[in-house]
Amino acid sequence: MKTILVGTDYTATGNRAVRYAAEMAFQYKARLVVVHATQLMLVTEAPMELSYVLDAMEASDHKKMLLLENNLKRKYDMRLKITTEVQTGFVADIIQNKSHQHHPDLIVMGMPQLDFFSQKILGTAGLNILSKIDTPILIVPELARFKALKKIVLAADGLSIKSKKGLNFITDILSSTATSLSYLHIKDDLYPGFLKPYWNKLHQTFGSSPSQVHEVSAISGKTAQIIQDWSKKHKADWVIAVARERNIFWNLFHESISKKLAYLSQIPVLLIHDK
Helix, strand or coil: CCEEEEECCCCHHHHHHHHHHHHHHHHCCCEEEEEEEECCCCCCCCHHHHHHHHHHHHHHHHHHHHHHHHHHHHHHCCCCCEEEEEEECCHHHHHHHHHHHHCCCEEEEEECCCCHHHHHHCCCHHHHHHCCCCCCEEEEECCCCCCCCCEEEEEECCCCCCCHHHHHHHHHHHHHCCCEEEEEEEECCCCHHHHHHHHHHHHHHHCCCHHHEEEEECCCCCHHHHHHHHHHHCCCCEEEEEECCCCHHHHHHCCCHHHHHHHHCCCCEEEEECC
16 A cells, blocks of 8 residues: 545544544555645625635635644654645545545545434535545544554455455455455345355455355345444454445435445445446
């Protein structure tokens, strides 16, 4: 892992994500890129007033970023390579641009504790960004603290992982650390033998074995909760979910398991795009 990009909005949630990303970058000797998007929400018909407000917001955001950068450099005693950038625009667009510029191996985003209405209506920047790029995105829950990875769980759905970046990232983590990989499959089929080629392919890709495969029975509408509870019980440090692309009709009647998991989980969730 060479580069980690993290977005912050300077809220407590955003700054916790920065601290998590900084600890991870320090642990794995990676470069840290911290990005903030200045977003103008004010609507006005006066161009001069708009320009004044925007200049003031940009100046304030640059000051906050400088303070954040100085705090990080002081904490890590200049042993962590840090790049900070502030740009005006939409979060998803700026993260996408910075991703093309810096080629991060991982993007880290914070996840605030949202109520049901906020989850349905507002969504999150991390999940919106996922639709624009194929870099793995780590969603960090509000109370999560970084610790050296020992165990990660892949929520296996019987479908192949197409993302080369996602596969390479997982392989790199497993080969460069003492991290173990387990698979959790929510069993809702009557013919589990049909999954044997799927498991064989995963074992070949990640160097795992059948003993690392776990299956639990499905409960309608509870898949994300089952994954969360099982991962927490087995002390997983991360949960990996593949964000599958669905057609518009599927989206009208169903909600993405990966999206539910990102909102629900008290454990960081690594989202891999289905590309």
